[in-house]
Amino acid sequence: MTSSTPPILDAELPGAEREPRADTVLRGGEARRAIRSAFSSPVASFLVIILTVLWTIPTLGFFLNSLRSKEAVYSSGWWTWFAHPTFDLSNYHTVLFANGGEVLPLVNSLAITIPATIIPVFIASMAAYALAWMRFRSSDFIFFGLFALQVIPLQMALVPLQRFYSTGAHVGSLTIFPALHLEGSLAEIWISHTMFSLPLAVFLLHNFIVQLPGSLIEAGRVDGASYLQIYRLIVLPLTKPAIAAFAIFQFLWVWNDLLVATIFGGSDASGQPVTARIVNLGGNFGSHQELLAPAGFLAIVIPLIVFLAFQRYFTRGLLAGSVKG
């Protein structure tokens, strides 16, 4: 459909292509296409291109700077790269292997992120299933209560949580929960991220799970499956798109987190994730400007790959149920 097509032509073919309402921009409904061609103008395209360029310049500059030599980084701006294109990878080499190296922080970030993504997926999808399909007296209260918990700022939970991990919970001399003694391991970070993710996770997954066809669940019941079997064998496999969307979200969030990792990660430098490493790099090597760009770029490569690989799930799963207008 080109922009020159008069909209009236489309209007004369009612419902010709309306039935398969595909998700992509290119194949919309008939009416939508008519509108789009009526309004798509060179001005709109031009604006989009300008904004895209504006949005891309910072990252592009950062990337180009990481390819330039130390002297060049100090003596000129990254835009001079276009006049003198170079592909100097020595900064990457230095960042990865010298001064403690960024390999270990990257591994640490992975070690933090993978369990902190997988654990909440299961705990939240179980809760979302029960709240959506096993309605009980307080299920609405629990659902909205969990959703409302996102008002609690992370920072509010940090001190009590830290104390909880180190001393456990007590009422007077009675120990309700023993101290966990997890210092130095990553478990505190995993548990904290799981806790903080629950409000959003349960909300997103609930929106998706509640829209699953009831006939499937009914059929499972009729065939004698227990509630838990229905979750394991029917709901979980069908919820994959929403789980993928949440998992990406959680992966990016945990990978990019600095606060939780700084507070629960302990002081041991060998256990710090890549975000903490970069902050230290900025502080300790104030004079090593040339290393910041490659260090930062290495840190964003993995989330970028994850995002680009899964971005179509991101919108599809994230929006289930929430975009009904």
Add this chain to the structure above:
Amino acid sequence: MTASGEASRIVLASTASLAATKLGDVVAVVGGFLAILLIIFLVAERARGRLQRPIAIVVCVGPAVVLAMAGLVIPAINTFWLSLTNTAATGQKFALVDGKLVPVTAKFVGASNYVFAFTDPYTRGTLIRTVLWIMVVPLVTVGVGLLLALLMDRMHYTSFFKTMIFMPTAISFVGASLIWSLIYNPPVWQPNGSPGSQTGLLSQVVLSLGWKNPPDWIQTPPGNTFLLMVILIWIETGFAMVVLAAALKGIPDEIIDAARVDGATGYKLFAKVQIPMIRGTLVVVLTTVTIMSLKIFDIVRTVTNGDFNTDVLARQMYDDLFVTFQSGRGAALAVILFLCVVPLVAYNIRQIRRQRAIG
């Protein structure tokens, strides 16, 4: 092989073994978690009859509720109590006083931490800047995001543009701060006072436009706060755009059809049909970005660490709690932050309930 090459090889080998151990631990932890979950399920699935439902509910909802209580509800109550005390340091033991959990060494000081927050000039500056953040960032983010969503709704081949604009969402706040330092870097001056090299794009642009003496952007209030906001706007716009674009696409064709038959086109169609139809999503995006701006920590922490009149609530709170150990004052700031978010989420919940009632 040189000596340094040899040394770096040894370092590399030890790093590799350390990395392998860590990743092995991860596999063990994830595998263990899944195994325990499966065992619980297989055992609980044997329950039949009257007990089946309650057991299934406890197994499914229990972990989430316990974790949310331990990680969010109890700490929040705790923090509220802390904000009424003059605790000097963290880590006290608790005592039972009148049926309440009270840190032993804490002294009750009433609202004085809150009085301090609103009278101390530095903290007042922090509060004002935080309000600025939540006024400017959500409006600009959602405005630009909506504009892009509308423009792209009328364009072909948009996936490349969408990806490029959404990409910053995948970049950490820390990474974004580094990226933007290449924009905001001040001009470097030679020791002899002559203008030297230029590594910041913003300075370069204004220099070429004829501004002879650009300031050190990040160190010059009040503009620096807005420059920090630009970073968050840059990150969040893609999110707003993608969600709003999907909402626009979700408007049923029949409605658009009907509106067109009635003669609505262009701006009228947008203002009278499309915007009201996506109002729910618009509210969700707006509140999400507002909460995000309210809690902003990493950007300020990495770029200025709160210096040069850029401090905001979440960052000052971090200092109070973990650097200077004024837990009472920090907790009071946390409660203020909490009170700011409550109306937003309450509105959101009302919106969702109404939608549920309709659908």
